[in-house]
Amino acid sequence: MPSPQGFVFARRADGTVVITHRxxxxxxxxxxRADRFLAEVxxxxxxxxxxxxxxSYRFGNERTAREHPRNRSGRTGRR
Incomplete structure (x- = not known):
């Protein structure tokens, strides 16, 4: 899976953190939550x-696989 790109965060004077994507x-x-985020970054x-x-970390086949007929029944594993 390709690495995520296009994210930017800004810290405001009131302690709020705003994350933008493209x-x-x-x-x-x-x-x-803002403090935990900043520590993790x-x-x-x-x-x-x-x-x-x-x-926004699910891209590509994760969304497609959820709709596949074998994944709709709610069963896990092989038959």
Whole structure:
């Protein structure tokens, strides 16, 4: 899977963190969530962290596989 790209975050004076993806607002974090996000960004890959926090980390075949006939029954594993 390709690495996420196009995420940018901005820290406001009131402590709010706004995450944008390709120029569009994707998430706004306040309080403790903003603090946890900032700590995680400093510790890891910022693009991947922002993709995970915004829910924009599912690309490609994950969405397609969910709709496949063998995955609709709710069963797991092989038959």
């Amino acid at each position: 120029g569009r607002a994707a998430a706004t974090l306040r309080g403790g 400093e510790a890891g890959d910022p693009q991947l962290v922002m993709a995970r926090w915004t829910g």
